[in-house]
Amino acid sequence: MKKIMLKLALVAITFTTLIVRAENKIDLSGLELVNAAQPFGDIVTGGQPTVGDLKLLKARGVINIINLRTPDEFDDYDEAGQAKALGFNYIELPIAGARGVTSENAVKLDKLLAGFSDELTFVHCASSNRVGALFALRAGLIQGKSIEESLKQGDAAGLGSLRGATLKQLKKGQSKTD
Numbered sequence: 001m002k003k004i005m006l007k008l009a010l011v012a013i014t015f016t017t018l019i020v021r022a023e024n025k026i027d028l029s030g031l032e033l034v035n036a037a038q039p040f041g042d043i044v045t046g047g048q049p050t051v052g053d054l055k056l057l058k059a060r061g062v063i064n065i066i067n068l069r070t071p072d073e074f075d076d077y078d079e080a081g082q083a084k085a086l087g088f089n090y091i092e093l094p095i096a097g098a099r100g101v102t103s104e105n106a107v108k109l110d111k112l113l114a115g116f117s118d119e120l121t122f123v124h125c126a127s128s129n130r131v132g133a134l135f136a137l138r139a140g141l142i143q144g145k146s147i148e149e150s151l152k153q154g155d156a157a158g159l160g161s162l163r164g165a166t167l168k169q170l171k172k173g174q175s176k177t178d
Contacts, residue, residue, distance in 0.1 A: 024120055026060040035128035039156035042120050043113070045135070046158070047127040048074060051082055057122055058086045064116045066109070068125040068134070070094040089116075095130045098165040103173055106137035128158025133166040135159075141173040 026044065028036045034047035044062060048069070057065075065088045067079065083090040091112055095105055113121065123131050136154025139145040145153065147170045154166060 035158040044122045045128050045131045046124050054082055054086055062120040062122045064089045064121040066091045066093055066112055066123045068093055068095040068130045070096050101133045101162055101165045103141050106134050106141055109134050110138050110142050129160040129162050132157040132159025133162040136166045137169055140170045
């Protein structure tokens with residue numbers, strides 16, 4: 001009898017977890033940011049948000065923002081101030097173009113995301129290109145995915161013109177493990 005009860009409890013926990021995960025899918029309509037996507041469960045990716053986008057993301061349950069833009073890139077409004085005023089946990093991880101597409105920065109992103117487990121998190125840069133590059137590196141260099149699968153994950157998160165630099169880093173990382 002105890003075994004049956006334990007199995008039923010495990011089924012209930014698994015089912016509840018799946019329901020909660022499904023509920024974390026958010027509506028991305030109405031957002032002005034380019035390349036808006038939710039490629040990985042609790043992670044929303046995209047380009048530069050407007051103040052209106054921040055308000056919509058907050059209303060739709062996003063808790064954390066990771067901004068990959070460098071401080072001198074954007075001055076249309078005080079994004080950090082607006083995000084904090086809206087109650088977001090706001091983190092800056094400046095990635096300066098291709099030279100910022102490194103395994104070290106992928107590790108930094110991975111550690112940040114690990115701290116936000118099961119919380120909706122928005123990761124952005126100007127267009128989501130750097131976002132995609134770091135997610136590809138994370139997939140290949142940290143999660144052990146193939147180069148092909150890593151690039152697919154990068155594409156899903158907005159990888160574009162940084163594909164060459166990303167591929168170079170993936171191959172470099174792969175040669176270290178061979």
